[in-house]
Amino acid sequence: MEIHATEEQQIESFKKWWKDNASSIITGILLGLVILFGVRSWFAYQERAAEAASNIYTTMMNALNNGQESLVNEQAGVLISDYSSTPYAPLAALALAKVKLEQGQLQAVHAQLQWALDHAGSDAIRHTARLRLARVMMAEDDLDGAEALVSNAGGEEGFASLYAEIRGDIQLARGDAASARAQYEHALATMTAESPGRQVLQLKYDSTAHAAEPGDAQ
Secondary structure: OHHHHHHHHHHHHHHHHHHHHHHHHHHHHHHHHHHHHHHHHHHHHHHHHHHHHHHHHHHHHHHHHOOOHHHHHHHHHHHHHHOOOOOHHHHHHHHHHHHHHHOOOHHHHHHHHHHHHHHOOOHHHHHHHHHHHHHHHHHOOOHHHHHHHHHOOOOOOOOHHHHHHHHHHHHHHOOOHHHHHHHHHHHHHHOOOOOOOHHHHHHHHHHOHHHHOHHHHO
16 A cells, blocks of 8 residues: 555656646757757758859859959859858959959959958968968058068968068068078978979079178178
């Protein structure tokens, strides 16, 4: 009898507990299902967006290679405005900067490279955008801005020679051939022998040879 009474008490306790907590439990379950399906829907959306962005990027690059500037502008604009969270958007900004440079629109080039730098999702794109932007700033006679941009880039692995070279170019533009030569020397030391830019860099280094000769400074 005592066992039976205990079971009934447990059942009554459970009924009371369920009555008090059923609403919050059901709500929690429903919320969990909503979150689960929401996450799945979000991932599905991300996959669709990435695929669409990839197709647009392919069209844009084909247009770029074929000199179809208006189509490049159109497709790049779509990527930047509608797919800014994808890795294709900064690449589109780089491509658009190239078109604007060929059109002589230096201010537009600056804007696109800055956008690419601000939204870059990888170090490679970030460094590429920063280096190109620094050269644009040099063309704009903003040597201080260019120097500040490349002075504390950080994580320069794989780009060390390019940073050293542009720092040398900035110093040369300032009229400091000795400092420029030191940067060029560092760039040569960190650049691979087969690099396509090595010959030009060597010419820059050789052109500043007099800076290392005290007699020429008089």
